Amino acid sequence: MKDAKQFFSDFTDSELLRSRICEEMNRLIDDEAPEAWQAGQKAAHILGYDIPDEVAKTIVVRVQGISEDELKELSEDEAKAIASGDPRLPACC
Secondary structure (H helix, E strand, C coil): CECHHHHHHHHHHCHHHHHHHHHHHHHHHHHHCCCHHHHHHHHHHHCCECCCHHHHHHHHHHHHCCCHHHHHCCCHHHHHHHHHCCCCCCCCC
């Protein structure tokens, strides 16, 4: 299993991974009705990533308000904070 840091790096760089995660999240939400972060965490797990709860919550909250261009422009510090589950990250407008 790959860790959350690797997931975020792969997610940032791969349109295919972002699409697969979104598709799987939508399927899981429809089938099981979990919260978005739980669906994202399960989708990532299906694709070979092990992401702790707090990290999954942070990634989903952060990514939901970010455009694709903004996602690519995150600083290395922001990416590390997201991958480590830093709860102080603001949601993006």
